[in-house]
Amino acid sequence: MSEPLMKLHYNVDGTDFTVAGEASGAVKKVLKQLGISPDVIRKVAIAMYECEINMVIHANGGVIDVEISPDKIRMIHKDVGPGIPDIDKAMTEGFSTASQQVRELGFGAGMGLPNMKKYTDEMRIDTELGVGTTVDMTVYIKQ
């Protein structure tokens, strides 16, 4: 029997702030039902939420594919936004290109990418200006 693999797919609406967090919330629910340990759930939830918010703020939404296998949780966030000009700079804590309007909503503190890196075991960013960005993150499940 092959290893079970659970695939979840979500569309993130880039025009509505209030729906950001729905995908990470839904994934959290599934992980709880699987009996995955709270600290793994927390890492996944925070990393995913940060990424979801970024998709809404910067990239007009996108799609998220989540794959859960017995040893890891992989989250692939794909958008067709403007792309990230300088990834190293974007990874710096406190660096943000968010608009004033977004900052007034309490976002854009420049902790998005650093937090995603901090809470995941693997993170890969593929980005091309004017084409879009794919953030591929993995959190391992230690059994």
Place this chain on the structure above:
Amino acid sequence: MGEIERRFHSVTLDKPMCKGCTTCIRYCPTQAIRVQQGKAKIISERCIDCGECIRRCQYHAKKAITDGFEVMDRYKYKIALPAPAFCGQFSKATDFDIVLTGLKMLGFDDVFEVARGAEVITEKMKELISSGKYEAPLISSACPAVVRLVAVKYHDLMSHVAPLTSPMEAAAEMARREAREKTGLKDEDIGVFFITPCPAKVTAIKWPIALEKSNVDWALSIKDVYMRLAHSIDKITKVEHLSKSGRSGVRWANHGGEAEALGIEKYIAVDGIANVIEVLDQLEDEKIKGVDFIEALACTGGCVGGSLTVENNFVANSRIRRISQGLEDKKGELRDDMDLYWNRKIEYQPFSPLDADFGIAMQKAIRMNEIIEGLPQLDCGSCGAPTCRELAEDIVRGKANETDCIFKLRERVSLLAKEMAELESKLPPSMTE
């Protein structure tokens, strides 16, 4: 005793009264109710005794187990501990002394307001917040339904819950000590009776989550006491001066009262279980920042909205506000000989995963998603589960069938009918031309 044997829930079903309608399952905040064989069934491990189902059931089939007055006879000295909300129940009462005198008329030797316990907890909470030893924000532990909610649902927030005993427990300890000093009686001769606005408090007495044992002996419901007192309260001629609580302690009855008493700015006061869940979800996802304290009460309006109260919660709120206006502000006294901390660690008690084996749990989760796709997703409740998602979960847990869904059943019947019609048209060779 093991944890399972100790388990007690005040919220319970009055089976003959239950019509098997699906109102309660929709409102249960922890999805702890199913309707099976025409009757509601509470899943014990999921119930937090918030009393939401009691409030919602129009057939009054959900009840709270509370104690009866007959247990009073067992004690030489009986003390009534009215919750702050109790004093807001009587339209004819213009001050709290009238209500407390009324309680003594029912046979209590003394009364001790839980509001005084609240004053003490307020002082202790101020200490905790300013100590810097706790990760902000501290979540109030005054509402036992909220504490249980955190224990079943929010692992990462457990360390935020203030490890303090409740105003009820503090008041019981103070009342008992006073009575001992006054009468010289032994503890077992002194009966402490909490007059409760809600079932969660009853559970907190009979099955405490963070204490070895409650200081309170019995729980009488505000409703029951009200029944005995409502007719006589305006006939009291000699009003004793019994109320000793100050303004802020009394106002714990209303939402926001506890937080306001702390005299801090950075707090959130949330009431109503659905609102509490929204705030805790946000807190768990680290979306709430810069807050030192969260007052979270399961009932809308705070304790005045408890499911065992009589008066409309907005009316009671107004009455308590008005009467307490004239009270002085008293500060609770912290004593070294009073332990206001929990003496048992609360444990994370999540709902069981789909399976103990991770691989099987995953297969079940995958199957569950497939089932959900095939369900109408109308969340009609006719199957007895609150949502299609819950039905799918029940199916993979082996507790329900796909045909419990009336739409699925109809599909199957329609298929069967089609098949029968086909069979009917097939004639044996002897009859065909």
